Amino acid sequence: MSQPSVISMNEPVHLRAKALDKSYRKGEHKVPVLRGVDVKVNRGEFLSIVGQSGSGKSTLMHLLGLLDVPDVGEVWLEGTRIDNLPERTRDELRNNVFGFVFQFYHLLPELSLLENILSPLMIRYSIWEYLRRKSELKEQAVEIAKQVGLDHRLRHRPSELSGGEMQRAAIARALIARPNVLLADEPTGNLDSRTGGDIMELLHKLNEEQQLTILMVTHDDNIARQAERIVRLSEGRIQSLNEAAQGVA
Amino acid sequence: MYKFLIANRYLRTRLIALASIISVTLGVATMIVVNSVMSGFSSQMKDRIHAILADVMIETTNTDGTPDPRQLMADVERLVGAEVEFMTPTVEIYGMISFDWGGQTVYRPVTLIGIDPNGKNHVSPFAGHMMSRQKIILDDELIRGRLRDPNEPLDWELTDDARATRKDWIEFENFRDQFDNQYGNFESPVSAPPELLSGVEAAPAIEPVSSFSLADPFDDGSSPEIQQVSGSSVDGSQENDSTANGSSANGSSISHERHERLDGTGGIQSFRDPFESTRIAEQINPMDPLPARIYVGAGLVSFPYKDKATGKTKMIYMVKPGQDVTLTTIKTGKPEPASFKATVVDFFKSGMSEYDSNLVFCNLEQLQLARGMLFSPDPSRPNEGLDWRDGAVTSLQLKLKNYNSAGDVVRKLRSGLSPHTGTFQVLTWEQKQGPLLEAVAMESAILNVLLFLIITVAGFGILAIFFMIVVEKTRDIGILKALGASSRGVMFIFLSYGLSLGIVGSGVGVVLGLLFVRYINQVEAFLSWFTGRKVFDETIYYFREIPTLVSPMMVFWVALGAIVIAVLASVLPARRAARLHPVQALRYE
Numbered sequence: 001m002s003q004p005s006v007i008s009m010n011e012p013v014h015l016r017a018k019a020l021d022k023s024y025r026k027g028e029h030k031v032p033v034l035r036g037v038d039v040k041v042n043r044g045e046f047l048s049i050v051g052q053s054g055s056g057k058s059t060l061m062h063l064l065g066l067l068d069v070p071d072v073g074e075v076w077l078e079g080t081r082i083d084n085l086p087e088r089t090r091d092e093l094r095n096n097v098f099g100f101v102f103q104f105y106h107l108l109p110e111l112s113l114l115e116n117i118l119s120p121l122m123i124r125y126s127i128w129e130y131l132r133r134k135s136e137l138k139e140q141a142v143e144i145a146k147q148v149g150l151d152h153r154l155r156h157r158p159s160e161l162s163g164g165e166m167q168r169a170a171i172a173r174a175l176i177a178r179p180n181v182l183l184a185d186e187p188t189g190n191l192d193s194r195t196g197g198d199i200m201e202l203l204h205k206l207n208e209e210q211q212l213t214i215l216m217v218t219h220d221d222n223i224a225r226q227a228e229r230i231v232r233l234s235e236g237r238i239q240s241l242n243e244a245a246q247g248v249a
Numbered sequence: 250m251y252k253f254l255i256a257n258r259y260l261r262t263r264l265i266a267l268a269s270i271i272s273v274t275l276g277v278a279t280m281i282v283v284n285s286v287m288s289g290f291s292s293q294m295k296d297r298i299h300a301i302l303a304d305v306m307i308e309t310t311n312t313d314g315t316p317d318p319r320q321l322m323a324d325v326e327r328l329v330g331a332e333v334e335f336m337t338p339t340v341e342i343y344g345m346i347s348f349d350w351g352g353q354t355v356y357r358p359v360t361l362i363g364i365d366p367n368g369k370n371h372v373s374p375f376a377g378h379m380m381s382r383q384k385i386i387l388d389d390e391l392i393r394g395r396l397r398d399p400n401e402p403l404d405w406e407l408t409d410d411a412r413a414t415r416k417d418w419i420e421f422e423n424f425r426d427q428f429d430n431q432y433g434n435f436e437s438p439v440s441a442p443p444e445l446l447s448g449v450e451a452a453p454a455i456e457p458v459s460s461f462s463l464a465d466p467f468d469d470g471s472s473p474e475i476q477q478v479s480g481s482s483v484d485g486s487q488e489n490d491s492t493a494n495g496s497s498a499n500g501s502s503i504s505h506e507r508h509e510r511l512d513g514t515g516g517i518q519s520f521r522d523p524f525e526s527t528r529i530a531e532q533i534n535p536m537d538p539l540p541a542r543i544y545v546g547a548g549l550v551s552f553p554y555k556d557k558a559t560g561k562t563k564m565i566y567m568v569k570p571g572q573d574v575t576l577t578t579i580k581t582g583k584p585e586p587a588s589f590k591a592t593v594v595d596f597f598k599s600g601m602s603e604y605d606s607n608l609v610f611c612n613l614e615q616l617q618l619a620r621g622m623l624f625s626p627d628p629s630r631p632n633e634g635l636d637w638r639d640g641a642v643t644s645l646q647l648k649l650k651n652y653n654s655a656g657d658v659v660r661k662l663r664s665g666l667s668p669h670t671g672t673f674q675v676l677t678w679e680q681k682q683g684p685l686l687e688a689v690a691m692e693s694a695i696l697n698v699l700l701f702l703i704i705t706v707a708g709f710g711i712l713a714i715f716f717m718i719v720v721e722k723t724r725d726i727g728i729l730k731a732l733g734a735s736s737r738g739v740m741f742i743f744l745s746y747g748l749s750l751g752i753v754g755s756g757v758g759v760v761l762g763l764l765f766v767r768y769i770n771q772v773e774a775f776l777s778w779f780t781g782r783k784v785f786d787e788t789i790y791y792f793r794e795i796p797t798l799v800s801p802m803m804v805f806w807v808a809l810g811a812i813v814i815a816v817l818a819s820v821l822p823a824r825r826a827a828r829l830h831p832v833q834a835l836r837y838e
C-alpha cells in the first residue's frame with residue numbers, strides 16, 4: 001500500500017490537530033502537558049514550532065505522527081480523522097505518510113548507516129520485493145546520503161558517527177520513504193550553523209520542489225524564522241506568532 | 250525484510266544468547282547418546298532373551314506337565330495352526346548340577362530344560378550362542394577360533410576338542426582312582442558314616458533299588474517300574490553318597506568320591522564288582538559320551554579370574570565340554586530326588602546372566618526318563634526307541650509366522666485350550682520377561698524425562714536472556730515501531746530469533762550426539778586410558794563393545810522438542826516486545 005485511501009488531494013488543510021489534550025500521570029498527580037492544542041498545516045507549508053523546554057513540543061509531534069494517542073481531541077489528515085484508526089492502518093500511515101526526525105536521532109546501533117537509512121523501506125516492503133528492488137533502493141539511499149553529506153560514511157555504525165552526522169542520518173532516514181509530511185524535532189539541534197544551514201536549505205528545497213509539508217520544532221530563532229509560519233507552544237496552548245506569514249488558515 | 254535483518258544482527262552481536270543454547274546443544278546430544286545406548290542395550294538384551302525363549306510359550310502350571318503332548322499339540326494346531334510356524338516341547342524343572350573341581354565338589358542350583366535340538370533350532374536362534382561356535386577373544390587376542398559353523402543346526406555331538414578332553418579326563422580319573430586306591434585313605438569307601446547319610450533324606454529309600462539294579466542293571470526280567478528307576482537311581486544313590494562325602498569336607502572319604510567320577514557309563518563301580526565292570530566295559534566304551542547330554546550355561550561353571558601378574562582378567566572354567574557332571578532334580582508325582590549323570594556337550598553364552606548362570610539344557614527324552622515322565626518301550630535297551638510324545642512335557646514353545654499376531658495367538662490359546670490336558674499359562678517371550686523389559690523401558694523413560702527437564706532448564710535460560718535482550722533493545726523496538734513496524738513484525742523478530750537459536754542448538758546437538766554414538770567405543774577407550782581404569786568392563790556387561798542403536802524418529806523428536814522449547818521460551822519476551830508503547834520505548838534510557 002503506497003498511498004492510503006484516506007488521502008484526498010482537494011483538501012487544502014493537510015494536517016490538523018483539534019483541541020488536543022494530553023497529560024501524563026505521575027503517581028496520583030496528573031501532569032497536563034497539552035491543553036486544547038489546535039494546529040492547522042496546509043499542504044506544502046513549512047511550519048516552525050517554538051516553545052520553552054518542557055512545553056510539550058515533542059509530545060505534540062508524537063501525537064501528530066500517530067506515535068501516541070491524545071486523551072482528548074482529534075488528529076485529521078487531509079480531511080480524515082486518523083488518531084482512532086486501527087493499529088495496522090496507523091502503522092502503515094507512519095511508514096508511508098509521515099517522516100520522523102527524532103530529537104535524539106534514534107538510529108539502530110546494530111545497523112550500518114546505509115541500513116539505517118534504508119530501514120523504513122525494509123519495513124515497507126516484504127523480503128522478496130525488497131531483494132528484487134534492492135539495487136534501486138540502495139541507489140536512492142546513497143543519493144539521499146549524498147544530499148545530507150554522508151556518502152563517505154555509509155558503512156559506519158551509528159556509534160562511530162558524530163552527533164551531527166547521526167542527526168543528518170536521521171534526516172536521511174526520514175526522507176527516504178518519500179513522506180507527505182515531515183515531522184522534524186530539532187533537526188539542527190546539534191549542527192554548527194553552516195551544516196545546519198545546509199540542512200535547512202535541503203528542507204526548503206524539498207518543501208518547494210516536492211510540496212513536502214514540514215513541521216519543525218526548534219528553539220533557535222534564526223532557524224525558526226526561516227519557516228513560512230511560526231507558532232509558539234506555551235502553557236499547553238498554541239499562540240500564533242508571525243501573523244504576517246500566516247497563510248489561509 | 251527488516252525482521253530478518255534485525256534478528257540476524259541480534260544473533261550475530263548477542264553471543265551471550267549462544268551461551269544459552271549450549272545447554273540446549275548438550276541436552277540434545279546427551280539425550281541422543283543416552284537413548285541410543287539404552288535402545289542398543291535393550292535390543293541386544295531382547296535378542297539374547299529371544300535366543301533362549303520362543304515367541305509364545307504354553308506352560309503347564311503343574312511341574313508334572315501334561316501327560317498327553319499329542320493332544321495338546323493337536324489343540325494348538327486346531328486353534329492357531331495358521332499362525333504357528335513351528336512348535337517344540339520342553340520339560341522345565343528345577344534342579345542342581347554338581348561336578349568335581351580342584352578336589353572338591355561344586356554344587357549349583359539350575360533350571361533344567363529338556364529340549365529337542367531340532368525343534369529348539371526352529372523356534373529360537375539358540376545355536377549361534379554355543380561357545381563352540383564362537384571365537385574366544387580376550388583383550389583383542391584370538392584365543393580360540395570357531396570349532397563349529399555357527400549356522401549348523403543344534404545336535405548332541407561332541408566336538409573333536411571335547412572328545413579329546415573326554416579321553417584325557419577319563420584317563421586322568423582312572424589314574425587318580427588307582428592312585429587313591431593304592432596310597433589314599435584305606436577306610437572303607439562304601440560305608441559313609443551313618444550320620445552323614447542320614448542327612449540325605451532320600452538315601453535310604455533308594456538304596457535297596459540301587460543295589461538291586463547294580464547287581465544286574467540290564468536284567469530283562471525286571472519290571473518296567475523298577476527299570477525306569479534304575480536308569481537314574483544308580484546315579485541317584487551314588488549322588489547321595491557323593492553329596493554326603495562332599496559335605497563331610499574333612500577329606501576322610503574323598504577317595505570314595507573319586508570312584509564315583511570314574512563311572513562313565515552310569516552305575517559301574519569297579520571297586521565293588523570288578524568282574525561285572527569288565528563285562529559291561531565290553532559293551533559300552535567309557536570314552537563314548539553318556540546318553541544324557543547337556544548344554545550348560547557358561548556362567549554356571551566359570552568365573553572371571555584376574556591374573557595378578559599380568560593384570561588380565563580371564564575366565565576360568567571348572568568343567569570342560571566332554572566331562573561328565575551329575576544332575577539332580579525331582580521326579581514327577583512324589584517329591585523324590587532323581588539323579589543322573591550327563592556329558593557336557595557345550596556351553597552357551599546368551600549374554601543374559603540370568604540365563605547363563607541358571608540354565609542347563611538336556612536332551613528331552615533323557616530328562617523325561619530321569620523324572621519318570623517317560624518309560625522306555627524296551628527296558629533291556631533303555632536309551633533306544635524313546636519318543637517324547639509318549640511321555641509328559643511341561644511346556645510347548647511356538648514359533649510364529651509373524652510375531653505381530655502374538656497377542657491374538659495368546660488370546661486364542663488362553664480361551665481355547667481344553668482343560669482336560671491340564672491348566673496352562675500362555676505367555677509371549679516379552680510377557681515372560683515383562684518385569685525386566687518394563688524395568689528397562691521405565692529406566693529409559695525416566696532418563697528421558699530428566700534429560701528433557703535439562704533442555705527445559707535451557708529453555709528458561711533462553712527466556713531470561715531474551716528478556717534481557719528485549720529490555721536492552723527497548724529503544725530500538727520503539728524506533729522500529731515509530732518507523733511503521735507492526736507489533737506482529739516485532740514479535741516475529743524475537744520468535745525467529747528463538748527459532749534460529751533452537752535450530753542451531755539442536756542441530757549442533759544432533760551432530761555432536763551422533764558423532765559421540767558413532768565413536769562411543771573410541772571415547773570409552775580414551776576415557777579408560779585417561780582414567781587408568783576400565784570404564785566399560787566387558788566381563789561385567791557381557792558386551793565386547795557398547796551397543797548402540799540410533800532411531801531416526803528418536804533423533805527427530807528430540808531435535809524437534811528442543812526447537813519447540815526454544816521457540817516457546819521466546820514467546821513471552823517476544824510478546825512483551827510487541828506490546829511496547831513506541832513513545833515510552835523511545836524515552837527509555
Ligand SMILES: Nc1ncnc2c1ncn2[C@@H]1O[C@H](COP(=O)(O)OP(=O)(O)OP(=O)(O)O)[C@@H](O)[C@H]1O
Nearest residue numbers: 024025033052053054055056057058059060103836
Ligand atoms: N512519559 C512521560 N511521563 C511523564 N511525563 C512526561 C512524559 N513525557 C513527557 N513528559 C513531560 O511532559 C512535558 C513535555 O515534554 P516534551 O518532551 O514534550 O517537552 P519538549 O517541549 O519537547 O521539551 P524540549 O525542548 O526540552 O525537548 C515535560 O514536562 C515532561 O516532563
Ligand SMILES: [Mg+2]
Nearest residue numbers: 057058103185
Ligand atoms: Mg522535545
